[in-house]
Amino acid sequence: MSTHIHGVQQAAYNEFKLNDRIKNRCKVNKNATPRVVFNEECQMDRKSSKNIQFGRRQRTYQRCQRQGIPRNPKTLDEIKTYLEQEEVLNRIGKTLHCEPKMFYQQTVITALFAYCIFASESILTNLPAILNMRIDGTFKVVPAGPFKQLLIICVDVSGHSFPLSYVLLTRKTQAAYMQLFKQLQSKWKLTPMTITTDYERGLRNALRMHYPSAELVGCWFHFIQAIRKRASKIPGFMTFLKTDSSAKKLYRKFYNIPLLKDDKINIAFELLKQEASSFGTRFNEFIKYFHDQWILKEGPSSISVFLQSHRTNNLLDSY
Incomplete structure (x- = not known):
């Protein structure tokens, strides 16, 4: 016992x-x-x-x-000071290569906005002269504090997409994007042939200003997401689609319009518009929204992903 x-x-x-x-x-x-x-x-x-x-x-x-981890810096000045400490730079501010290179680049603070740039110098120094760029923003993984968005910039090299830069921003305004891309261009002379983004107006305007020769391509996923969001706000429209399979099939055809060549998009829209008339006034508000937002405001060339090797920015979620 x-x-x-x-x-x-x-x-x-x-x-x-x-x-x-x-x-x-x-x-x-x-x-x-x-x-x-x-x-x-x-x-x-x-x-x-x-x-x-x-x-x-x-x-x-x-x-x-x-235990022993210092509290997260709360203000922009605290963040800037924290990231510039030698101990912090050695721990999180450099790449993990055999010969570590700087990953943290700088924090810029202005009266209206601020941003913090992280970028791989190893990738930057080995980029081809002409490249395709992808840009997407997220709010889900941003640390608590003054920064509200994480902007991820990727480049396509040899059929693969690589993260080029991560930028924390306090605001997603055109002025903030203009200053950011001006700063990036002053450090690294990028010459993108195409740039794939969502349809955020301020971001796309800033890109047009700094990369006038680049073709701006919309993200097909964000296009569909925007259509779904707007359709759900039309009173009774989604309920109607659930009860009428033919109407639902027609509605989903609008998802595929960006797969067409840009000079075919207007023709396709008119054909779908004509087909929608067979449902009386049920599609009227949706048709008006699609026409005003995607045909007039964005334009066929902006939404077309015809022959694009990557039609969405979903792969950026991996980074």
């Missing part, structure tokens, strides 16, 4: 020591996630790890890892 009790106590002690080792490693290792640390330690001591569950201790390990 006493031997059994001693064995139970020893097992509990071993589990305690293993858990302690995991917590200590989490405190000193800021690069590996708690899950990675947990798995590595459990692999080295499988006997003691039988009854230890990561889910029950995850928050404890995360708190251990946060």
